[in-house]
Amino acid sequence: MSIFRKIEESQTLLINNQSKNLESLQKKIFKFGFGQSPFLPPVQVMEALKANVHRKEYSSVQGDPELRQLIADFHFQVNGLKVAAGNVMIAPGSKILIYSILLSFKEADVFIPAPAWVSYAPQAKLAGHNIIPIETSFAKRWRVTPESMEHAYAKKEHEVSIMILNYPGNPDGLTYTKAEVMQIAKKARELNILVISDEIYGLLTHNQEHHSFANFYPEKTITTTGLSKWCGAGGWRLGVALLYEGIEDEFKKALIGIASETYSCAATPIQMAAKVAYGNVEKAQEFAKRQCHILEEVGNYCYTELVQSDIKLYPPEGGFYLFPDFSNYVERLGKLGINTSNELCNKILSETGVALLPGSAFGMEENHLTVRLSYVDFEDPLQKKDFNLERDCPKIIEGIQALKNWLALL
Ligand code: PLP
Numbered sequence: 385m386s387i388f389r390k391i392e393e394s395q396t397l398l399i400n401n402q403s404k405n406l407e408s409l410q411k412k413i414f415k416f417g418f419g420q421s422p423f424l425p426p427v428q429v430m431e432a433l434k435a436n437v438h439r440k441e442y443s444s445v446q447g448d449p450e451l452r453q454l455i456a457d458f459h460f461q462v463n464g465l466k467v468a469a470g471n472v473m474i475a476p477g478s479k480i481l482i483y484s485i486l487l488s489f490k491e492a493d494v495f496i497p498a499p500a501w502v503s504y505a506p507q508a509k510l511a512g513h514n515i516i517p518i519e520t521s522f523a524k525r526w527r528v529t530p531e532s533m534e535h536a537y538a539k540k541e542h543e544v545s546i547m548i549l550n551y552p553g554n555p556d557g558l559t560y561t562k563a564e565v566m567q568i569a570k571k572a573r574e575l576n577i578l579v580i581s582d583e584i585y586g587l588l589t590h591n592q593e594h595h596s597f598a599n600f601y602p603e604k605t606i607t608t609t610g611l612s613k614w615c616g617a618g619g620w621r622l623g624v625a626l627l628y629e630g631i632e633d634e635f636k637k638a639l640i641g642i643a644s645e646t647y648s649c650a651a652t653p654i655q656m657a658a659k660v661a662y663g664n665v666e667k668a669q670e671f672a673k674r675q676c677h678i679l680e681e682v683g684n685y686c687y688t689e690l691v692q693s694d695i696k697l698y699p700p701e702g703g704f705y706l707f708p709d710f711s712n713y714v715e716r717l718g719k720l721g722i723n724t725s726n727e728l729c730n731k732i733l734s735e736t737g738v739a740l741l742p743g744s745a746f747g748m749e750e751n752h753l754t755v756r757l758s759y760v761d762f763e764d765p766l767q768k769k770d771f772n773l774e775r776d777c778p779k780i781i782e783g784i785q786a787l788k789n790w791l792a793l794l
Pocket of ligand 1 (some may be wrong): 419476477478479483522525582584609610621622623774
């Protein structure tokens, strides 16, 4: 028995290292594994960061009060959310906020859709909780439904229920309609589930129609978001949690306690730059919209090409991911000894240079041949006058064609 916790390096970070290793061996790699925004933050936001390097002091644990107010105003205007500045928490990334929320409970059942973002389950496990997957399927567009919630809820073991929802979704690139959000909210209320609504890709909904969960279940939803995706600033580490009005004192105290005993606060210069990012709603929306036009075009190109190769797939609706399902190739791949999504990704990487992440990293059964494809292997085209897929995304085109050619030979 090992004396250490069994926790592996996040698969998304791992694939990046593997790709880098192969690249150092002069192999051409199409980096469709790592989901990092290709866009630079807006110039004025970068200038604000430069101008604030001298801000070396710690901020309050919850974050700079003026920034919290700006964030509250921002999400009121953008999403219609009514959150008091006192219920805004700022941290070095939303990832640590999700973990802090989970850690605030002694024991809980954590309902996690499959597929869902790689880190939810390891975080719930580290926090000592019981993980209950919510099953989805290609036919149901990988969506959680009131029925699948009921089904998972029947396996409940603890008093506290937490569900993590994420849309637009990583790894599926899909979102929920207003009607779907309302149905899920209704069921969550009925079952008294605390919902963590991870809306980090909300502003990158391609048609700008993002419906925040907390609008329909305000009494028990915590929304998480931040600068990592829409502002292209993942490495800056600025995440946000919007707590609900009337949050239990003990819960909020636990959250702030965990924050103060671990990360202390988000970096102050980054918070100052975030004031500029959040301070002008129109500019932010305009910036997000420009990215969406490009992401939609690139994502649709990948989608259109891959469905021609008999891959099961939906057109992208937000963020920068696709979740291709290779079920139609099960037999052909099986003959080559490829029976798991991990084996599939390894084979594709070694034979085509296309780096993908296996569906199993997102909670899918090992033998379910799904992968996550992030279509962001291109340089920021926003610096140019216009966007041209062939000119600006050669690696996307080459990588997708390499994948198609590989499939054609199976
Ligand atoms: N949630 C999802 C679905 C993500 O894809 C990511 C980043 O990849 C995060 C949360 C973490 O974001 P942050 O950089 O705010 O920690």
